[in-house]
Amino acid sequence: MKRSLAVSLTAALATTVAGAAIAVALSVPQASAAVGSATGYATQNGGTTGGAGGQTVRATTGTAIHAALCNRASSSTPITIEVQGTINHGNTTKVSGNSCNTAADKIELKEISNVTIIGVGSGAVFDQLGIHVRDASNIIIQNVTVRNVKKSGSPTSNGGDAIGMESTVRNVWVDHVTLEASGGESEGFDGLFDLKDNVQYVTLSYSILRNSGRGGLVGSSESDTSNGFITYSHNRYENIDSRTPLLRGGIAHIYNNHYVNLHESGINSRAGARARVDNNYFEDSKDVLGTFYTDQLGYWQVNGNIFDNVTWSSPGGDTRPAGPNVQSNTTVSIPYSYRLDGASCVPDIVRQTAGANTGIRTSNGNCSTPSSPTPAPTTANPTTPPPTTPPPNPTTPPPSGGTNLSLISGAGADGSSKASGTSYGNVKDGSMTTYWSPSGTTGSISIKWGSATTVSRINIREASGATGLIGAYRVLNADTGAVLASGSGAGVITFSQTSLRKVTFQITSASGTPRVAEFETYA
Incomplete structure (x- = not known):
């Protein structure tokens, strides 16, 4: 057995x-x-x-x-x-x-x-x-x-x-x-x-x-x-x-x-x-x-x-x-x-x-995870669930979870600036208790590899106590400067599969000093 x-x-x-x-x-x-x-x-x-x-x-x-x-x-x-x-x-x-x-x-x-x-x-x-x-x-x-x-x-x-x-x-x-x-x-x-x-x-x-x-x-x-x-x-x-x-x-x-x-x-x-x-x-x-x-x-x-x-x-x-x-x-x-x-x-x-000691977090129903508990959801018709497949949108991940490429051997991190006491590497250490912050309310953080890596999804996870601060963002192919995605707020962001050596999450507006605990990347 x-x-x-x-x-x-x-x-x-x-x-x-x-x-x-x-x-x-x-x-x-x-x-x-x-x-x-x-x-x-x-x-x-x-x-x-x-x-x-x-x-x-x-x-x-x-x-x-x-x-x-x-x-x-x-x-x-x-x-x-x-x-x-x-x-x-x-x-x-x-x-x-x-x-x-x-x-x-x-x-x-x-x-x-x-x-x-x-x-x-x-x-x-x-x-x-x-x-x-x-x-x-x-x-x-x-x-x-x-x-x-x-x-x-x-x-x-x-x-x-x-x-x-x-x-x-x-x-x-x-x-x-x-x-x-x-x-x-x-x-x-x-x-x-x-x-x-x-x-x-x-x-x-x-x-x-x-x-x-x-x-x-x-x-x-x-x-x-x-x-x-x-x-x-x-x-x-x-x-x-x-x-x-x-x-x-x-x-x-x-x-x-x-x-x-x-x-x-x-x-x-x-x-x-x-x-x-x-x-x-x-x-x-x-x-x-x-x-x-x-x-x-x-x-x-x-x-x-x-x-x-x-x-x-x-x-x-x-x-x-x-x-x-x-x-x-x-x-x-x-x-x-x-x-x-x-x-x-x-x-x-x-x-x-799932499980004990995970912060009692729950799904919000759109394929992303809030950082704090939410009340039980409601629907317009209690006997009829919404469609079983969510409609395509910028926060919907691709069909499988896969490996977080930010954690593989050889992956690195850098950025435009960092606040005192924070580190670029904190966004790729697998811990939600450490984080990177820019020196002001805006800035950029990047994940990079030694060779070309295919990426089609990132997940920006904000540290507890600082959620909802990120406003507008852009995701950039740092090799070419091309904009892969843009929007507002943290969470899962998808874009066309791109082979690159460095991907950048650029915060262009925020309601306070952001704290990015994890910058996850997936193929």
Whole structure:
């Protein structure tokens, strides 16, 4: 088998229960909340707001998380729990109270509602400790990493699921998380994102699921078909054997995800499930859509997907792949507003946005990435998405992401001027925390190579805190002085393929001193 933030708080109070540090609610309510708003099916059935409107606590242990739940006035009192550091078996114990029902071997969100758990500061990692949602509603989990949760071996947690939900769960939004294992079932791991026994109105967005035998399921058996109304958007599934996801009954909306190295099967729609599969990018994978390992068929509606080096098994027995000539065999109406990126943009968009500790950035729907969170998008007709292929315009990238040529060996950078403390080389170091600024509000920055290099797209990425300053620009072939493109603002800029040794981004107007963090170039 192949294996290949939000808000800082000015104070935190603590008490001690059974010898463990426990977070206590801050005196100021609504100090922070989830970043952005829920999308997809989590917006239905009354919506998903988590702990909005309640108090905020800071927790650095699993015991502190449980205590925060137990110290509420009731099991439905809204609360936001900011988590920082590593949460593991060594700092997680059961805590008792009238407003909670916790356990020692997992983070237990049981028989509760109106809760947000969000990673802050340097990040939150749940190490070998799963998150379990049971008989609960209105839950948000955002900006955390959950890794190496096992069902066998030592230590064990949550049946081997990174995040698991079961038994009458409603309205959960899981966003910008990283879920990862280090192998498959034989190594003691199970699913990364499992939903079973009547779980509905859930969205998984802008997340990374990787290095596991099983991505996740909806329904634990062919008779467990009470689950549904699940949205998967802008996620990256990487190095996974199967279940991306496995669907038994119900409806799922799967759009703008990037699938890489699926070894056995991908989206497995079975037992009457109906999946709408829009503008995804499937790459270097096998049997990415169909009905597998059962004779109980499922269904799909497909629109605008890209299949890049995908192989397909021959149909027969319990193997019913959708390809190689992938066609719809049902229709699925989507009741909420959403906005599609073109499938060709998906690898770049997901690379820049998905996972924990990536700034909780989201796509703005035109194949570029804003530097700060934006509210959930809307469309004029909630059941009709915009065209699956964006119309040509100066910010639309070519069909594939490709290699950032600014980072290859031998690439250099120079410019017209540089402000004190900045460097030309900062635009090609792969870091968003360093940048180049001109000595005034205008100037130029260039990427150059020792030999002729073909370029047709650049991406100008502004540093955090200085976005939107760039006004008018020109892109120049510095070898000849020819203008390749002109316009205003940062982001992705395309032009006709040009062979050159140096390309220049010239800022001719700005509303302040620009900060260019990265000058990416692509063939």
